[in-house]
Amino acid sequence: MQINEIEEKKQKIIERFGPWTAGSIHLADQIDTFDEPHWDARLRRFVQIAADLAGKPLEKLRVLDLACLEGQYGIEFALHGADVLAIEGREANLEKVHFAKEVLSLDNLELALNDVRNLDEERHGRFDVVLCLGILYHLDAPDVMDFVERISKVCGKISIIDTHISLSDEASYTWKGKTYWGRYGKEHDTDATSEEKLAALWNSLDNPKAFLFTRASLCNLLRHVGFTSVYECLNPYEYHNPNWPLAAEGDRHVVWRDRITLVAIKGRSQPLLSSPITDASPEIDRPERPEYIEQLPCITGVSRRRSRGLRSRLSRFLPGPVKAVLRRIIQ
Numbered sequence: 001m002q003i004n005e006i007e008e009k010k011q012k013i014i015e016r017f018g019p020w021t022a023g024s025i026h027l028a029d030q031i032d033t034f035d036e037p038h039w040d041a042r043l044r045r046f047v048q049i050a051a052d053l054a055g056k057p058l059e060k061l062r063v064l065d066l067a068c069l070e071g072q073y074g075i076e077f078a079l080h081g082a083d084v085l086a087i088e089g090r091e092a093n094l095e096k097v098h099f100a101k102e103v104l105s106l107d108n109l110e111l112a113l114n115d116v117r118n119l120d121e122e123r124h125g126r127f128d129v130v131l132c133l134g135i136l137y138h139l140d141a142p143d144v145m146d147f148v149e150r151i152s153k154v155c156g157k158i159s160i161i162d163t164h165i166s167l168s169d170e171a172s173y174t175w176k177g178k179t180y181w182g183r184y185g186k187e188h189d190t191d192a193t194s195e196e197k198l199a200a201l202w203n204s205l206d207n208p209k210a211f212l213f214t215r216a217s218l219c220n221l222l223r224h225v226g227f228t229s230v231y232e233c234l235n236p237y238e239y240h241n242p243n244w245p246l247a248a249e250g251d252r253h254v255v256w257r258d259r260i261t262l263v264a265i266k267g268r269s270q271p272l273l274s275s276p277i278t279d280a281s282p283e284i285d286r287p288e289r290p291e292y293i294e295q296l297p298c299i300t301g302v303s304r305r306r307s308r309g310l311r312s313r314l315s316r317f318l319p320g321p322v323k324a325v326l327r328r329i330i331q
Helices: 003-017 041-053 072-079 091-104 143-154 194-199 215-224 276-280 304-315 320-329
Strands: 026-028 062-066 083-088 109-113 127-133 155-164 171-175 178-186 209-213 229-232 259-265
Touching (some): 003 091, 026 091, 072 127, 127 143, 143 209, 155 215, 178 215
Parallel strands (some): 127 155
Antiparallel strands (some): 178 209
């Protein structure tokens, strides 16, 4: 596709559906979906997680991108050669993905206009990597619990879950005999019309409120629906620009206090051979407010006061360089 043809089609998309609001996707020489391209630290994080943990090269993966918005993450995996299914509930968003797919000649990217709450193993199959990025906190209970269970059923290896969480356990919901804690957040006015809800591109499709899990409850839910272990990704570091996506060069970086990236692994529960009593004991839920043991300020069982005395007595017999090392160790 020629440069002028890409620009012309891009403008037609903008005239009909509005400008891009999320990912800045590079389309061709000096052409991005945004006129002023911007970075997204999460892009590096999600691709690196999959490359490190999926157990296959990226080009061998089958990837599911849920509520893909304007498609950057699914497009990134498709550019690496993965077979990608991207599901999006709004036509305005999906048409922008269609446009990028056409420009980039991504025959390995399949698009579906659908509500992610309709995710079904029989219909969609199973995936090496499931991307659940920025959607979980837009769903209400019990839909959000059902949705996580559906993710588990289609996940063959790893699910990457990037989401806001609740920092307080002010509300609860009981699903399938288990109680989960968090808080409710607003998505739409209760009297909003269907057209108004559809026009709110970054909100839920229909539910006026959403249930945000606490960290503990989300981890518990992932275990309850069949994931064998859950990890939090700390590196690559995820940071943002307070003026994102219109970020000026040199703007300061910020982080979300209430946002996390979890990696849920779909494996096989392992027996424990050296400790029958541990093997027979049930795995417990993570408590909402755990009690912590304060670590004693000591080294090899020596209290801080005694260690100072030990350092003082030993220092009389040690050369200067060894004293310096000892000071750093025994504090």
